[in-house]
Amino acid sequence: MADRKTITIAIMDAPYEGARSTTALRLIDIAARRGYNINVFAYEGAVLQPFVAQKPHPNAVHGRTVEEENHFMPKDAIAALMRAAEHNGGKIDWVNCGLCVDERGAAEAVPGVRRGSPADFWKMAEASDNTLVIATR
Amino acid sequence: MKTLSIIESAYRGTIEEQDDTIVWLHGAMKGAGADVALLLRGNAVNYLVEGQDAGGLAFGEWRQTQPPRIAKDLAALIGKGVEIRYVADDLAERGIERDELIAGAQPVARAGLADLIGRYERVWHW
Numbered sequence: 001m002a003d004r005k006t007i008t009i010a011i012m013d014a015p016y017e018g019a020r021s022t023t024a025l026r027l028i029d030i031a032a033r034r035g036y037n038i039n040v041f042a043y044e045g046a047v048l049q050p051f052v053a054q055k056p057h058p059n060a061v062h063g064r065t066v067e068e069e070n071h072f073m074p075k076d077a078i079a080a081l082m083r084a085a086e087h088n089g090g091k092i093d094w095v096n097c098g099l100c101v102d103e104r105g106a107a108e109a110v111p112g113v114r115r116g117s118p119a120d121f122w123k124m125a126e127a128s129d130n131t132l133v134i135a136t137r
Numbered sequence: 138m139k140t141l142s143i144i145e146s147a148y149r150g151t152i153e154e155q156d157d158t159i160v161w162l163h164g165a166m167k168g169a170g171a172d173v174a175l176l177l178r179g180n181a182v183n184y185l186v187e188g189q190d191a192g193g194l195a196f197g198e199w200r201q202t203q204p205p206r207i208a209k210d211l212a213a214l215i216g217k218g219v220e221i222r223y224v225a226d227d228l229a230e231r232g233i234e235r236d237e238l239i240a241g242a243q244p245v246a247r248a249g250l251a252d253l254i255g256r257y258e259r260v261w262h263w
Contacts, residue, residue, distance in 0.1 A: 015153060022152045022194070029196050061164040062156070062203075062210075070202045072153045072194075080197030 004090065006037040008128040010121060012136040014045030015074045021049060024134050025077055032085035032092065039124035040094045041116070044136065047096040049074045050109040075110045082112045095120045140173050141257040147180035151205045152194060157184065159263045160210050167217055174220040175211075176245070176253070182223045182231065184211060185238040208239050215241040222253070 009028065013021040024040075031038050042049060056071040058064060078094065085092045094109075095116035101107055107115075125131040144159050151157050163173050177184055184207045194201040215221055225244035228235070235244070245253055254260055 016150045016158075018150050019148065019152060025196055026194075032197065059156075061161055061168065064203070068203070069155070072155060072201060074153070077196040077199055080199040082197075084197035 004035060004037060005031075006039065006128045007031055008039040008041065008121070008124040008131040010041045010043060010131070010133045010135075011046040011049070012042075012044045012134070014048050015054075017045070018136075020134050020136070021046065021074065025074070025081065027132070028081050028092070029084070032081050032090060033088060035088040035090045036085075037090050038085060038092045039128060040092060041097070041118075041121035041124060042094065042100075043097045043118075043121075044100050045104075047100045047104060047106050047109075050078045050094060050096070050113045051075060051106045052108040052110055079110045079112075082110075093124070095124070138172070138258045139256075140171070140259040140261060141176055141254060142173055143176045143178060143260065143262045144181045144184075145177075145179040146263060147183060151207065152191060152201075154205070155201075155203050156205050156210055157207050160184070160207060160214070163219065164210065164214055164217075167214065167219055174257070175214070175222070176250075177221070177223040177242075178227050179224075180231075182227045182233065184208060185221075185223055185242050186233060187237060187239050212239045212241065215239070224250070 009024060011024045015021055028038055052075055054073045054075045056066050056073060058066040059069045082092045094113045096113055098115040098117055142163060166173060187208050189208055191204040211221055221242045222245045223242055224247055226247040
């Protein structure tokens with residue numbers, strides 16, 4: 001597709017601590033449905049979004065088993081988004097800031113996530129139709 | 138020790154957590170025998186509005202099946218004997234009518250907060 005759009009999104013928020021990371025995933029979902037090529041640069045706490053050690057849990061306060069709780073796992077959402085992008089002819093290139101990963105011990109990520117640096121963010125932005133920064137506050 | 142928890146931070150991570158972590162924390166502590174009461178202020182007064190629906194989140198083929206139901210969680214706490222109050226002025230400023238709220242939550246005027254807080258031995262602000 002000659003007119004396939006490429007966007008780059010920078011995110012910074014760790015999972016479970018705000019709505020900005022959910023918003024970022026929702027925007028990626030729309031772009032994936034449209035077959036866009038999507039670059040993601042995960043900085044600071046956002047490198048924990050695709051962290052493979054995330055585990056679902058039951059919820060005793062709500063009286064639900066682990067299956068009933070079906071707790072939101074960002075890593076699963078990201079994997080699903082990667083499949084959706086590919087299904088629609090696009091792709092997601094997810095780059096985790098390497099130093100941020102080292103600080104947090106978050107090296108293990110779902111397949112398709114690669115280690116990088118701010119230089120990758122710059123290169124991705126330069127090669128994109130547009131860039132969206134969703135900074136932490 | 139009788140404790141009043143003031144919840145002000147609202148809708149922070151609630152979609153991903155599938156609840157409000159501070160409301161949840163008090164449910165867990167109540168289950169462990171804690172003597173707690175809640176005061177909702179600021180944007181958190183909206184937690185009491187009954188007609189909220191956060192369902193429908195989906196990423197690719199993944200579907201969220203347990204969206205947050207915070208008003209229901211608060212109603213459950215009331216059912217377990219937890220006193221829940223809200224700042225009536227904050228509700229009015231947001232254009233929320235009292236008949237939109239779950240049953241059992243009690244209003245307190247902003248001018249009455251000092252008296253309310255004075256009735257508790259410990260006050261936590263979230």
